[in-house]
Every structure is written in structure tokens, then in C-alpha cells.
Amino acid sequence: MSLDFNGKVAIVTGSGGGIGKGYALELAKRGAKIVVNDLGGAVDGTGGSVSAAEAVVQEIESNGGEAMANGANVSVQSEVKSMVEDAVKKWGKVDILINNAGILRDKSFGKMEWSDFEAVINVHLIGSALCAHSVFPVMKEQGYGRIIMTSSSSGLFGNFGQTNYAAAKMGVIGLMNTLKLEGAKYNVHTNSIAPTATTRMTEHLFPAEFGEKLDPKYIIPAVIYLASEKAPNGEILEAGGGVVANTYIMETMGKYFGTGDDFTAESVAESWEAISDTTDAKRPFQGGDVAMKHFETIQKSES
């Protein structure tokens, strides 16, 4: 099976460097036209220059591909709208959006300035929502679209010193969970990638012996699959060092207590083990499935 991107138009945010640059180069190599977006600032989001995006465009063009550089700040709606308009004006559509731009402002929660909390939410969560909000009508109209959110194990499972980043990275999962439903009938699929790679963002994080194994190039295959016509809808892939895994949010079957007076906080405390038993745990596809599961449990318990 080969995944074809000929004639597709893709916006890759934050693709002037790091992991995103690899997505842009690979999609271009496979025939897609690319908007290489990058604000070009430091890891903490300060500063900015379009030169990193321009250098990636040059690399794509010198390999025979088509691309345009864009310096929009993904957290500024007017700049995002212009970016999408420029792509549509030049190439008539947008098939793929990869929300990859990101910054870090790590500090333990008690010591974190509110401005650092907000700045990180603004780039990762608001930036991803703004880009999706601008491309969604275009994708809906053309009856095709692939949107990729960039999450993180820090958001999915937590990481000391990253409350801002973790909240944003779990926030994009919530955004995906509903976009997957609203886009389904227009063939607009939304998925997420949680990468692990050595970039300027993580250069002091991983032990040296893992450094080489975690080259950003090993994230590319999972993301190219999520950007393709074959993409699933609503999945969270973890990728790094040659491993690709799927991440599930599961719910245990739970315990039915009934609705009598003996259903108390104490009975919940005493039944902690039964409540948390993962045997037969389910993966709800959407919020409403949880209520249906509760009804099933009630019916079974009362019959």
C-alpha cells in the first residue's frame, strides 16, 4: 500500500524546525503543496522571524516541490485567517492541517506566573483551535480533510513542572474528541500525535544514550499515516524511536450501588477496588456512550 499525497495541500504549523520540519519535507516529497508556518521564536515563544520557514521552503523547492512560507502566530486569529486564505487563494483548498507549533514555560505550579500559564495555553490549545476553526469550513465544503493535533505524554499522563503545557496538551484531545464527531460525515478526520523526540525543546531531558534513537525523523511515519486518506478518526498515537502505540481513555465497568440510603461516600470508599477493577473496561467512542453503559449496568444489576 502506498499513501498518495499528489495534489494535496497541507498547512504544517511550527514547521521551520524541530519535528514539524520533517513532516513538511516528507509531505512535499510525496507530492503535497505545503504552507510552512513558523513564528521563528525561541523555545519560550519570545522573538520571531520568518527565516526558518523560508529556509524550509527553499529546501522543498530545491527538491522540486511547491511550498510557501508563513510567519503567522498561531494564537492570533487574524494571522491564522490570512494564512488559510493565502493557501486557498494560491492552491484552491486545504486538505491537511498539522497543528504542531509549540512553546514551553516550565515551572512548578506554585511558582508559575499566570502569564506563563496563559502563553502556553494560547499557543498549544488556542492556536490549534484557531487553525482548526479556520480550515474546518474549507474542509467541510470540499468534503475532505485531515486534522492532526499534537498532544504529549505530559498532558495524557502528567509531568512535574508542566501544568500549563499538560492542560493544553490534554485540551487538544478534548478538541479532537468532538471534532472527530462533527467532521465525520464530511470525511474530515481528526487525530492526535504524542511524539517523543530529541529537539531543542527536549535536548536536556533524555539520557544521552537515547538521544540518537529519538531522532525526530522517527515520528514522521505515524503522522504521514494520520495525514493520509487512510487515516482513522479520533485516535491518539504515541510515537518515538521507532515505536508507534495507540493511547486509549478507558472506563471501568464500575459498581452499581443502587439509589437507596445506603449509597454513601463510605460505601464508595469501601468499594474502591471494585470501582477501579479494569476487567471488561470499555473505551467509550463519545460522551453519550458513558450514560448508555451506566444504563446497561443498572439493567443487569436489577434483572
Ligand SMILES: NC(=O)c1ccc[n+]([C@@H]2O[C@H](COP(=O)([O-])OP(=O)(O)OC[C@H]3O[C@@H](n4cnc5c(N)ncnc54)[C@H](O)[C@@H]3O)[C@@H](O)[C@H]2O)c1
Ligand atoms: N520533542 C518532544 O519530545 C515532544 C514531546 C511531546 C510533544 N511535543 C510537541 O511537538 C511539537 C513540536 O515540538 P518540537 O519538539 O519540534 O519543538 P521545536 O521548538 O523545535 O518546534 C516548535 C516550533 O513551533 C514554532 N512556534 C512556536 N510558537 C509558535 C506560534 N505561536 N506560531 C507559529 N509557530 C510557533 C517554533 O518557532 C518552532 O519552530 C510541539 O507542539 C511540542 O509541544 C514534542
